[in-house]
Amino acid sequence: MTIRTTTLRGLLLTAALTAVSAPASAAKPFSADYSASYMGMQGAGRMTVAPADGNRWKYDLSISSPLAELRQSTTFEDNGGKLRPISGSDSSKVLTKKKNTAATYDWSRGVATWTGDVKADRAGPIKLQAGDLDALLVNLAIVRDAAAGKPMSYRMVEGGRVKQLTYTVVGKEAVNVGGKSQQATKVSSKNGDKETIAWVVPSVPVPVRILQRENGSDAIDLRVQAVR
Secondary structure, X not given: OOOOHHHHHHHOOOOOOOOXXXXXXXXXXXXXXXXXXXXOEEEEEEEEEEEOOOOEEEEEEEEEOOOEEEEEEEEEEEEOOEEEEEEEXXXXXXXXXXXXEEEEEEOOOOEEEEEEOOOHHHOOOEEOOOOOEOHHHHXXXXXXXXXXXXXXXXXXXXXXXXXXXXXXXXEEEXXXXXXXXXXXXXXXXXXXXXXXXXXXXXXXXXXXXEEEEEOOEEXXXXXXXXXX
């Protein structure tokens, strides 16, 4: 069994914008606990968004299970609702195998680079474009755009690659958020034999449930348990 950091970030809604337009204060302090399932193995997850220096914010994700520990972090800027990644780190431990990588988004030079446990062809530099996001920031963009009824077509610069994906609304569904039933918008993106499905509600800045399917079977499932 293999869990890759890039897979988890992909689960957390891989994508990015060519033109990000959003209301001011797109970033808000947030913390939530999730139940996590990987191929039937149960674990726990947590997402937090917290202010950093100046107009910067830090978005953290951690997931732990009997077989694996995964952690991702993104520092980003919120300029009037336009989100821009500054740096990121990924670490994973699956059984005895460890992997650590770091990303730098140098907007003064207009390039992104990666260091740590990365292959030479994934180290960059990759040329940045206005509106580029990393995979964690797409969570914020998806919730924002779904609530506003905007197109969810994104450009992501992540793990030494550029991907463009499109999410579409596939329905509505009642979900339990902090002990209360809320109506969620269900969105989906397909890429080959992989599909990412997310449930979003306007009152929570990140998806309340995220399901990744591979070859028609559930691979990873995150469901919110408590919001603070």
